[in-house]
Amino acid sequence: MKNLLIITVVCLFSFFETSAQVEYxxxxxxxxxxxxxxxxxxxxxxxxxxNYEDFTSEQTEEDNTRNKSKRKDIRVKDFEETKLLNFYNLGGIRFxxxxxNDAIISSKLSAMANDGWELLFVTSAVESDSGKDDGQGIFITRYVFKKQATQD
Structure with a gap:
């Protein structure tokens, strides 16, 4: 009987562990x-x-009213901003x-890992200078992390 109780408790804790919430x-x-x-x-x-649901509407054939959420409500004013160096200076590309930048980004990724975040994947894109009159361009990289949500 005692063994059955122990096995039941272990199984219950196993269930709770596998159904833990994840945050990204x-x-x-x-x-x-x-x-x-x-x-x-x-x-x-x-x-x-x-919460994306606050800014999402569903269009149907019967109801195609547009999304009325306000852009000002989506904007985030609380963010961390870490300065990086530009790829170019007056002399051209600057290795x-x-x-x-690699050292600073590595430091940020290491700090995230130390805080319990697991790097899931990385995606990059470039909008580059398209010629003489453009003069614009960015290299953007998104790092997506996850970790087990803490129970409050």
Whole structure:
């Protein structure tokens, strides 16, 4: 009887462990590829939370009213901003700046791991200078993390 009780308790705790809540966090690095070092480069991490459902509407054939949520309600003013160096300066591409950014980004990723966040995946994109009259460009990378949510 005692063994059956112990097995039941262990099974219950196992169930609770597997049904634990997970939370996700996205960290974004934006690195300027604007010529002459005129751009801005940063790591951005939102400190505020948003519920996507507050800004979502469902369109149907019978009801196609547009989403009336306000952009000002979506904006986040509480965020962490870490300065990075631009890829270019007046002399052209600056490899030391890229190495410095790698060191800062590695430090951020290590700090996230030390705080219990697991890096799930990384995705990158580039909007590059498209010619003589453009002068615009960014290299953006999103780091998606997850960890077990803490029970309050």
């Amino acid at each position: 966090k996205v960290i974004t690095s934006v690195e300027s590829i604007v010529p002459n070092g005129l751009g801005r480069s940063r790591i951005i991490s939102a400190e505020a939370e948003r 030391q700046n890229i190495a410095a």
